[in-house]
Amino acid sequence: MGAALPGFPEDFTSYEAALPSSAAVVSALLPEDDSKTLAQLHKIIGHRLLTARFQPIIQMHTGEILGYEGLIRGPSDSPLHSPVNLFKAASEHNLTVTVEHLCRRIVLEQFAALELPGKLFLNVSPESLLQRDVKHGETLDYIHDIGINPARVIIELTEYQPTHDYALLCEAVVHYRRMGFEIAIDDLGEGFSSLRLWSELKPEYVKIDMHFIQGIDNDPVKMQFVRSIQGIAEKSGTKVVAEGIETQAELIAIRDLGVACGQGYHIAKPHPNPARAVSAEVAKILSANSIYQRRPAGSFEQLATIEKILKTPPTINSSMLNNQVDDLFLRDPRLQIIPVVDDGIPVGLIHRYHMIDRFARPYQRELYGRKPCKVFMDPYPIIVDKNTSMQDVSHIIVEANPDHLINGIIITDQGRYLGLGTGPDLMREITQMQINAARYANPLTQLPGNVPINEHIDQLLQKRQTFCACYCDLDHFKPFNDVYGYRRGDDIIQMTSEVLKKHCDTQLDFIGHIGGDDFIILFQSADWEARCHGILNGFANAIQEFYSNEDRERGGYISEDRQGKKVFYPLISLSLGVVRSRLSQHYSHHQISIAASEAKKQAKKIHGNSLFVDRRMDDEPRVA
Structure with a gap:
């Protein structure tokens, strides 16, 4: 006998027999609309009124089909035809796990009946995976009975709510891997904790949320996000799946980034009896194997941030005396600017020449030498976050006061002092970026x-x-x-x-x-x-x-x-x-x-x- 698998399909054969009495009791306590929805849910579950759709997932470098994601649809004449409505109603009536179990069983059955090639990506929520208070079926025996090898099944974790018990989830994943299953994480970048799930579970596949794929050919930020994920995946032995590819331009951008796998309407729509191969149009694009990645005009300026010129000169607090600050400048002739920081929060800047100029005047040292330095500091410096682009910083300086190019720019990380950038460094970098941009685009x-x-x-x-x-x-x-x-x-x-x-x-x-x-x-x-x-x-x-x-x-x-x-x-x-x-x-x-x-x-x-x-x-x- 096979080992019990938490969260996999239980035996639904006795569900319909138990329906009348339980449904009648619950329906009496609900408003009419809720009562109808609950009755529809019970009917769908009892009569197994769900159908599977399969969407191909392809290997980008060959165009071959890696496998299919199993999707579900409710009755066509019902408001619960959409999976969004179906699972929303199931959640409202505490039937999420029950509906999930039935969905997966129907997907497995139809996948086997169609004799589809490759792997099956099977959607499972972490909540369902961790269920221990349901009647567990002998799932391995069931999967073998319908003719599917567990090595062909990829458990695709889809987050509907935050994951809290990572230790227990890791234990469950280890349990399934021992039986031959592989693991995928869905909607990377969209879920509550998908990046931590990747780190904790070390899945075989990660699927990038479609938000980062749609329009990627014209969005350097999305391009950089996917490029970064691809870099992490290559180092961790994970394959990336880009889902939501809806245009030819998106397909080409994903191909050029070297992403392993792709999925989306431009490749193939979900279908009860899906294609076994990609279309000639898609095959032509993939076989071209173009390398060039378009560089949008201005992308150099937009992607380079002020953190690139960050320096960390010594800082002082606003209570330090002016004579002490003057001593700092005298001991280090190269020191031009000193940031004034109180408890990690920047409050101003003191410039060497401004202090020398003040102390050179008659009686200024006697009057102010033993007073706090804040009387000589610039209390309104330019302060920017480390992720601000250099181009944006230059605009801020021009609109505020060009003198800030001499005084320097304070750089922060979420409001806390990080370091300092100087005007000459900023102008040098912007000039170099413009030269580089000219080399890349006429x-x-x-x-x-x-x-x-x-x-x-x-x-x-x-x-x-x-x-x-x-x-x-x-x-x-x-x-x-x-x-x-x-x-x-x-x-x-x-x-x-x-x-x-x-x-x-x-x-x-x-x-x-x-x-x-x-x-x-x-x-x-x-x-x-x-x-x-x-x-x-x-x-x-x-x-x-x-x-x-x-x-x-x-x-x-x-x-x-x-x-x-x-x-x-x-x-x-x-x-x-x-x-x-x-x-x-x-x-x-x-x-x-x-x-x-x-x-x-x-x-x-x-x-x-x-x-x-x-x-x-x-x-x-x-x-x-």
Whole structure:
């Protein structure tokens, strides 16, 4: 006989027989609406009027189905059809554990009947797991009888209320693991104590709450949260499941972060008879295995906090005498600012030059030397929390008083003194962040710049991903600037970037702005050549709007060359030079760049909008 499992399904065969007398007694004590709800609950339990739905959970790196989460639905014609309403009503009538038991039994039965592959994620509340006052069924025997190996069942702990007895919960988890079950924690980041549960239980899987997944492609804070969870999981041997993936962009962001598993409507909706494989669309996205992670404009400034420049100079309390403070400055010539802190709470700052200036005046030392230092301190310093972004701190200083750049910024942790930041350090960091941001995103087009371009090429090569590098360059662009002005030239650069975006699959293809009028596309789309022709046609149509009617009609314009001679220049055209990545030849972005540049030079030899594809490793090179 199998061991008794706390909180798993009990025998419901005698429940219906006991229903009439118990229901009648309880119903008589309840309002009419509550009475109807209770009667519906008893009917659902007695007649087992629940059906299971299964939602696939996939392995992101392969696209294969790891298993299914077992979900439940009430009768379709009942207000209790929704699981939210069902469990709310069960809780109100003290039937939560009973309903949970029935739900799990029905999920197990239908999972076995469908002969679904992989694992079954079975929802269990810690409250139910710890129940010791219910009749325990011989669950292991039951699971074996319906043909499910316990090693295929993952107990997914879902918190409906706070967990208090961690020791008892750990004991229960150990009990189930000995029988072959695995453990998962649901809604990480949302529950009452999910992070502590992770630490205490050391589960095989953690499921990140959908709040942190939805919109992650445009939210650097959510991206950082998931990245941090992924880092912890890798060190603790836990697999992360991102649930609530509802868009293609979210799926790509999760894939690029290296999250192990995914679940959500974009992959597959819950269904009574779910698919055994992912759709062709999802498989295509996962097989592309793109590495590039979009860096939203301004993300560097937003993510860097004032804590980065924190320093910890000596502090004093407000009762210290001015003569004593002056001695501190005299003993340490490098000491510029002293924070004044009383019982861990910052109350002001004393600046070296302010004190020297005061004591240099006639009779000031005699008058104030033996008085508390608070008479010389700045009682209104800038005080910010350690998590405040540097960009926000700079705005605070400008709006308050720029003199605070000299006086310094007090940094706190939940209101208590932590340290000090100086104005020069703040300005140095902000300047460096702006430089870094410019390296990652071109300020004119906001497309990735040279650093992410090179990183992306190298990572594609390391991952042994095939791609086509397309070098895009404008012909006769510089003389256009001389005639029409640089502002109009910038407009053409922006127009070109929009044409490239329009004709690329942004979920598969990478577009970068090398600088000036040079762009690069790293195609992973199978129809890349057709997309190149679309780019050329789109550019040819769009460029017409940038010329006067006269220049359009004659197909060009007259400008002076460097020697002062009048020269006729044709309308700006676009040259595309394409080279295929070859694992046997290309090992770094340097080689790809050289090969793509050579292809671009060949394209520029062709009049007008042109495409040159280097096919030396396939057939003879040809132009299109």
